[in-house]
Amino acid sequence: MYITKFATSEELVAWNEIIAKCPYSEALHTYEWHNALKYSFKQMKPLYLTVKDDYGNIVSVMPCFIFQPIPMIKSLSSVPWTLPGGILIISEVDVQALIKSVCQKIDEIADQNRLMEITITLPVNFDEKIVNEFISNGFINQENRFTHILDLDKGYDFVWNAYNKRVRGAVRKAEKTGVIVRETEEEKDMIVFYKMYIEMMRRFGSTPKPYSLLRYLQISPIARLVVAELNGNIIAGLLFLHFNRYVRLWCETSDTNFLNYRPNNAIINYIIKWSCENGYKLVDFGASPIGNDGLVAFKEEWGAKMQWFKTLYKVHSLWRKRLWAVAEPSIRRVYAEIQRFRL
Known part of the structure; x- marks a missing residue:
């Protein structure tokens, strides 16, 4: 039995120490990376999820973001720009029960925040069991990429x-x-x-x-x-x-x-x-x-x-996703021009 919750203030202080126990954690999972994106993108809100076992031990974590580029359009992603993020497993777990707990929590976040979709890009050393469990919880394999x-x-x-x-x-x-x-x-x-x-x-x-x-x-x-x-x-x-x-x-x-x-x-x-x-x-x-x-x-x-690594997604609001598909190209062009005049 696992329970997924938001990290406590004490856990955030020790966040980097916690994720360092996972051999495939990297800078994209750190507290500093999330702070950097929060500082530079006011439309990004970092979230820090922990998964605990029956004894209160942290067995897994999942840092992620809620991104709101325009009103009515919000999504959750493990790391922006389809960089490897996903879920970090710290100790031996029951993968099926673990992913079920995580999916229940992020679905709850999606419903509470009226998100259009959830996107998770897994690290390169992903276990196919993890992929299959996300798929069994309603996720779709969006694309395979390689590094x-x-x-x-x-x-x-x-x-x-x-x-x-x-x-x-x-x-x-x-x-x-x-x-x-x-x-x-x-x-x-x-x-x-x-x-x-x-x-x-x-x-x-x-x-x-x-x-x-x-x-x-x-x-x-x-x-x-x-x-x-x-x-x-x-x-x-x-x-x-x-x-x-x-x-x-x-x-x-x-x-x-x-x-x-x-x-x-x-x-x-x-x-x-x-x-x-x-x-x-x-x-x-x-x-x-x-x-x-x-x-x-x-x-x-x-x-x-x-x-190779995988990106998985789950749509929560089809009409919001369609709206964003229409608006995104124009917003990207405007944003790119703004950056060129910042200095």
């Missing part, structure tokens, strides 16, 4: 030698041509990085993350900004997340005029080496669009292996 994960267990020297020779050559070229890689918490460096990032997102026709979010994370304990410089000028950067055993390459950009200097390769190699030196075991290169064979090949040249 690439690099195992660091054997240390940096092994990882370096396992790189494709083109990767090692690119890293050496960056060094020989004078590219310098460094970490920074300086806001002036974030401003330069963000201007490059906004331009890249404009070229791709994608919606950028807000400056406030990236700056908040830059000086937080779960993220670091690494930049590549040439002759004192920043030509590329990557904001990565780190927690427990896990490093995530999350937000990167570069000046297209300097790609021949291989600054991105230099930055990724720096982060991998930093991860090995600081006891991290996995580097997640992030999801790739299906069909982007060039990006997949680039990640696999580092030795990263493809791993």
Whole structure:
């Protein structure tokens, strides 16, 4: 028998300690990540759910968000942008009873808040039993996506030698041509990085993350900004997340005029080496669009292996979902333009 409730104030204080007991927890599950999104998106409300057994022990947790972009439209998601979130299992459990308890609670939240839908993206090491139990509780498998994960267990020297020779050559070229890689918490460096990032997102026709979010994370304990410089000028950067055993390459950009200097390769190699030196075991290169064979090949040249993850959803209000489907494209375009004029 399990009961799912909102975390108490005492449990929130110890939240990161609690989730660290789950071997696949990462920065996306931390208290700092949820605070960062709450700070940057006033329309996001973080929720922290705990699942306890008959003895009052926490056996599982599920951090999530209620998102309200416009009036009448609200949804619940484990992590925005279909990043892996889902449910974290801390100790041995009865999966069927556990998922039933969680689903009862989030359905209750959906009814109380008149949500249009619930979306849960499971971590890469999901158990098919978990998927099947969510489906038996009314969820639908929305899509399967894949990421690439690099195992660091054997240390940096092994990882370096396992790189494709083109990767090692690119890293050496960056060094020989004078590219310098460094970490920074300086806001002036974030401003330069963000201007490059906004331009890249404009070229791709994608919606950028807000400056406030990236700056908040830059000086937080779960993220670091690494930049590549040439002759004192920043030509590329990557904001990565780190927690427990896990490093995530999350937000990167570069000046297209300097790609021949291989600054991105230099930055990724720096982060991998930093991860090995600081006891991290996995580097997640992030999801790739299906069909982007060039990006997949680039990640696999580092030795990263493809791993799949699932997104599940459950509709609670069909008419609200249809309304959001009509409104969302226009709202995204307006939001993207606003971000470009923030600095």
